[in-house]
Amino acid sequence: MNILRTGACLLILATIGSAAMADSIFPYKARSTVLPNGLKVILIPMDSPGLVSYYSVVRTGSRDEVEKGKSGYAHFFEHMMFRGTKKYPGEVYDSIVTSIGASANAYTSDDITAFHLNFAAEDLEKVVEIESDRFQNLSYDLPAFQTEAGAIYGEYRKDITDPFAVLDEKLRDVAFDVHTYKHTTLGFEADIKAMPEGFDYSRSFFTRFYRPENVVLVIVGDINVEKTLKLIARHYGAWARGYLPPPVVQEPVQTAERSVAVTYTGRTLPILDLAYKGDAFDPSNTDFVAATVLGELAFGSTSALYKKLYIQEQRVEDLDLEIPFRRDAPLFEIGARVKKEDDLPAIKQEIEQTIAQFQSTPVDAKRLSDVIRRRRYGFLMRLDTPDRVAGGLAQIVAITGGIEAVDAYYSALSRVTPQDVMHAAAKYFVPSRRTVAIVKGTAQ
Amino acid sequence: MNSRTRVIAAMLGACLISRGDASVRNSTTVLLPVKNDPTVSVRIWFKVGSEDDPPGKEGLAFLTAQMLADASTSQNTYEQILDKLYPLAAAYEAEVSVEMTVISGRVHKDNLKVYYPLLIDAITRPAFAPQDLERIRSQALNYLESTLRYSSDEELGKAALYNAIFAGTPYGHITAGTVSSLKAITMDDIRAFYRAHYTRDNLVIGLGGGYTSSLLEQIKKDLAALPPGVPPEQAPPAPAPIKGFTATIVEKDAPATAISIGYTIDVLRGSKDWYALAIANSWLGEHRSSSSHLYQFIRGARGLNYGDYSYIENFPQGGMRTKPPQNVCRRVQIFEIWIRPVPAQAGHFALRAALREYRNMVEKGLTKEQFQLTRSFLKKYILNYAPTTMERLGYSLDDRFYGIGGSHLARFRAMMGTLTLADVNRAIKKHLRYGDMAIAIVTKDAQAMRQELLDDAPSPITYATHKSDEVLAQDKEVAVFPVKLKAEDVKIVPVSEMFK
Numbered sequence A: 001m002n003i004l005r006t007g008a009c010l011l012i013l014a015t016i017g018s019a020a021m022a023d024s025i026f027p028y029k030a031r032s033t034v035l036p037n038g039l040k041v042i043l044i045p046m047d048s049p050g051l052v053s054y055y056s057v058v059r060t061g062s063r064d065e066v067e068k069g070k071s072g073y074a075h076f077f078e079h080m081m082f083r084g085t086k087k088y089p090g091e092v093y094d095s096i097v098t099s100i101g102a103s104a105n106a107y108t109s110d111d112i113t114a115f116h117l118n119f120a121a122e123d124l125e126k127v128v129e130i131e132s133d134r135f136q137n138l139s140y141d142l143p144a145f146q147t148e149a150g151a152i153y154g155e156y157r158k159d160i161t162d163p164f165a166v167l168d169e170k171l172r173d174v175a176f177d178v179h180t181y182k183h184t185t186l187g188f189e190a191d192i193k194a195m196p197e198g199f200d201y202s203r204s205f206f207t208r209f210y211r212p213e214n215v216v217l218v219i220v221g222d223i224n225v226e227k228t229l230k231l232i233a234r235h236y237g238a239w240a241r242g243y244l245p246p247p248v249v250q251e252p253v254q255t256a257e258r259s260v261a262v263t264y265t266g267r268t269l270p271i272l273d274l275a276y277k278g279d280a281f282d283p284s285n286t287d288f289v290a291a292t293v294l295g296e297l298a299f300g301s302t303s304a305l306y307k308k309l310y311i312q313e314q315r316v317e318d319l320d321l322e323i324p325f326r327r328d329a330p331l332f333e334i335g336a337r338v339k340k341e342d343d344l345p346a347i348k349q350e351i352e353q354t355i356a357q358f359q360s361t362p363v364d365a366k367r368l369s370d371v372i373r374r375r376r377y378g379f380l381m382r383l384d385t386p387d388r389v390a391g392g393l394a395q396i397v398a399i400t401g402g403i404e405a406v407d408a409y410y411s412a413l414s415r416v417t418p419q420d421v422m423h424a425a426a427k428y429f430v431p432s433r434r435t436v437a438i439v440k441g442t443a444q
Numbered sequence B: 001m002n003s004r005t006r007v008i009a010a011m012l013g014a015c016l017i018s019r020g021d022a023s024v025r026n027s028t029t030v031l032l033p034v035k036n037d038p039t040v041s042v043r044i045w046f047k048v049g050s051e052d053d054p055p056g057k058e059g060l061a062f063l064t065a066q067m068l069a070d071a072s073t074s075q076n077t078y079e080q081i082l083d084k085l086y087p088l089a090a091a092y093e094a095e096v097s098v099e100m101t102v103i104s105g106r107v108h109k110d111n112l113k114v115y116y117p118l119l120i121d122a123i124t125r126p127a128f129a130p131q132d133l134e135r136i137r138s139q140a141l142n143y144l145e146s147t148l149r150y151s152s153d154e155e156l157g158k159a160a161l162y163n164a165i166f167a168g169t170p171y172g173h174i175t176a177g178t179v180s181s182l183k184a185i186t187m188d189d190i191r192a193f194y195r196a197h198y199t200r201d202n203l204v205i206g207l208g209g210g211y212t213s214s215l216l217e218q219i220k221k222d223l224a225a226l227p228p229g230v231p232p233e234q235a236p237p238a239p240a241p242i243k244g245f246t247a248t249i250v251e252k253d254a255p256a257t258a259i260s261i262g263y264t265i266d267v268l269r270g271s272k273d274w275y276a277l278a279i280a281n282s283w284l285g286e287h288r289s290s291s292s293h294l295y296q297f298i299r300g301a302r303g304l305n306y307g308d309y310s311y312i313e314n315f316p317q318g319g320m321r322t323k324p325p326q327n328v329c330r331r332v333q334i335f336e337i338w339i340r341p342v343p344a345q346a347g348h349f350a351l352r353a354a355l356r357e358y359r360n361m362v363e364k365g366l367t368k369e370q371f372q373l374t375r376s377f378l379k380k381y382i383l384n385y386a387p388t389t390m391e392r393l394g395y396s397l398d399d400r401f402y403g404i405g406g407s408h409l410a411r412f413r414a415m416m417g418t419l420t421l422a423d424v425n426r427a428i429k430k431h432l433r434y435g436d437m438a439i440a441i442v443t444k445d446a447q448a449m450r451q452e453l454l455d456d457a458p459s460p461i462t463y464a465t466h467k468s469d470e471v472l473a474q475d476k477e478v479a480v481f482p483v484k485l486k487a488e489d490v491k492i493v494p495v496s497e498m499f500k
Helices: A002-011 A073-080 A090-099 A121-137 A142-159 A163-175 A189-193 A199-209 A225-236 A286-299 A304-312 A341-360 A365-382 A386-400 A404-414 A418-428 B003-012 B060-069 B078-088 B109-124 B130-151 B153-165 B179-184 B187-197 B213-223 B272-285 B293-300 B344-364 B368-384 B389-402 B408-418 B421-431 B446-455 B469-479
Strands: A014-017 A031-034 A040-045 A051-058 A103-108 A113-120 A215-221 A258-264 A271-277 A316-322 A331-338 A434-441 B016-019 B028-033 B039-046 B091-096 B101-108 B203-209 B245-251 B257-265 B308-311 B333-342 B437-443 B490-494
Touching: A040 A225, A040 A386, A051 A121, A051 A386, A073 A103, A073 A113, A073 A142, A073 A199, A090 A121, A090 B368, A113 A121, A113 A386, A113 B368, A121 A225, A142 A189, A142 A199, A142 B293, A142 B333, A163 A258, A163 A271, A163 A331, A163 A434, A215 A225, A215 A386, A271 A341, A286 A304, A286 A316, A286 A341, A286 A365, A286 A404, A286 A418, A304 A316, A304 A341, A304 B078, A304 B130, A316 B130, A331 A341, A341 A418, A341 A434, A365 A386, A365 A404, A365 A418, A365 B078, A365 B101, A386 A404, B028 B213, B028 B389, B039 B109, B039 B213, B039 B389, B060 B091, B060 B101, B060 B109, B060 B130, B060 B187, B078 B109, B091 B109, B101 B109, B101 B389, B109 B213, B130 B153, B130 B179, B130 B187, B153 B245, B153 B257, B153 B333, B153 B437, B203 B213, B203 B389, B245 B446, B257 B344, B272 B293, B272 B308, B272 B333, B272 B344, B272 B368, B272 B408, B272 B421, B293 B308, B293 B333, B293 B344, B333 B344, B344 B421, B344 B437, B344 B446, B344 B469, B368 B408, B368 B421, B389 B408, B437 B446, B446 B490
Parallel strands: A040 A215, A258 A434, B028 B203, B245 B437, B245 B490
Antiparallel strands: A014 A031, A031 A040, A051 A113, A051 A215, A103 A113, A271 A331, A271 A434, A316 A331, B016 B028, B039 B101, B039 B203, B091 B101, B257 B333, B257 B437, B308 B333
């Protein structure tokens, strides 16, 4: 029966992508295949003798937590995925992972829940078996669920001693009105506290989101493509469709500046954060692509402002602009830890003057090409192990459903002009789009 | 070559070691060539660390290293260096531990020509510019006064443990020093420290990836320009013995309670007993492994925290990494249990739980099943320890430090095939002990915690959730597990006094 089903699946496998384009930045050949049930499999053979990295990318993160009072469930669910199935209960799953010496873990962010294992190539079949089993047949009882809720609270408690974690929590809450980026991936503390009561909801989370159309497998390393595809088809072929996209409400356009004062229990240098409503990741959006180089040009280690404030005058401990790659429009954040509290207004003014300059004056072409060059080399140099290749692709896979956007982004990046950068600066970095957050500690 | 052999060869690295070169007298070269690697990895190891900090100048080794790797040279200002490095997507950095300082970097071959002179200048021609020192010192002070005291109770607890165990020895302070010692360090101190320790006779050149032989010759020649001299070697630390249990309670406004426990052990990587202990330790508390016993007992069954681990080697920044670091070697190591923050009301219970489970292992050893499963786990798991050339190069330097002929990782794997259950249980009896241990606790109500420890009163625990009869029965024993401390052995330190 199994053999017949497998054969049927293989006949209608549709290969949608093959060797990368001639001018591709990505140095490995990738084979992208979609099973009839919608599960996409991206296989990347790589010269990594005997090692394989196996990522199951669920295209669901804290962004998908649309129900009130249920923030933090994507992350909670990541934990529950280790509680096992009827065939392989949690302790059996653990002992299999242990016996093959795999390095296994998982993480959750705004748009993604990723499960990853690194292991010896000879154990691929066993890994396909246990991973396909838990994605289709996860089973846990109420006590296990409630015990794990305790571990989640423990994770929150260990993280919240960091002033940046406190900032992130408060900033999102003020900056967003309706979009789910309003809460952090760990979730609102009140929701974490109430998690032990959410057993039934957690089950629906599994049935709605852990479906083949919403999952992409990225397998990199010492693999045989054809054999791996057969294995995948055999073990995942019967997984039923049923993904229900959550109604994520887009944030309305912000029309006026907001601000939030954040109190950190403890000692920290004051933190200034200017958070602007940005755009979602989109390689075809020139403004977005240009914004991704603005961080280095205006605030990075080679920028005039960084040299002035960090190296020469030593008024800040750090300074940066972060442009996250996200499925929906996130915050583009300019952050600085300021050495003296009464210098906060002046530092803010310095940042604003820099923005104004980038909005009115085209950036030096040589600097722009340096930044683009660094981005390309930096990307390439990170691709040196199967885990880093798969891990480096996971976020783009979660956002776009494939890896084609990697080439699209780097290709668009190479075309960015000084005028584009100016346009992006003028579009995003205006007061009406921003929330100004200032963190101060209670201890001196 | 079959898949199994290839994986070992690739992951454990065939390493060439040559001693006594004409141009770099008495130094050692550690080479790890990797065909087809488009990048070059460099690690230059100077045999100096925070143990060499003079009294009152703790943090000097750290500041000196940063004045090389994160500051101006006589050829370029710091700003010029940042400008030149930026388009290369490359950098170099200095990492200082108790006994080692390693300046390392990785660069694409295309960019080596621009990169290499910057790296060599950093080591051989530091400018020691006052402005750089103020920037670096300010960062170090902020790390002590804000980051370590307030933003990571886990690292704070571990620092408190190490400082307590090694008090009064050259190991008895963290690499970044103290607030007052950092402020006392002058540029003259840094210059003198550099002259004494950054000599051509006190370094090992580590080179890996797609380098050429001419690059190796160039590095040897350039580093030979450093002055000669072999600085005096510190004697290994001899900390005061711990009697019974001692506790340092760091009081701060913490949302939860972090606990570390430890004592010095007399076994180092390379010896057969170390690998036997590695199996026992992995079963008890493999770092970030959900299969290990402490994790299962405290987190898996009871949900008290995020994780619970144990170590037989120093493992700094454990919250930030999943695999062991390289180049943090020490001649004296501790056995360490790390309990990540638990709710304050469960602090005493978690301490008892960890000690009880640990004592069980020390007294009973591993069972055959535990031994076999852990051994097969480690045999493959260690392949994940060093997937990159840079990491393998780090391990190769560590092999030099510990005097391991060949490769530690290769020996580790081989040992997993030959060690027996009897070897493991014998090593546990010989090197691990129950009692005479130091405890460090970071918590909000230090007085209450102190009283609980002095009274050794029961610490029952309740759950909002259903627990199995087995768990509840264990809890009854844990709640009264004796961990008796005497008043003179429990010290309370306000967080503002830490690293003062």
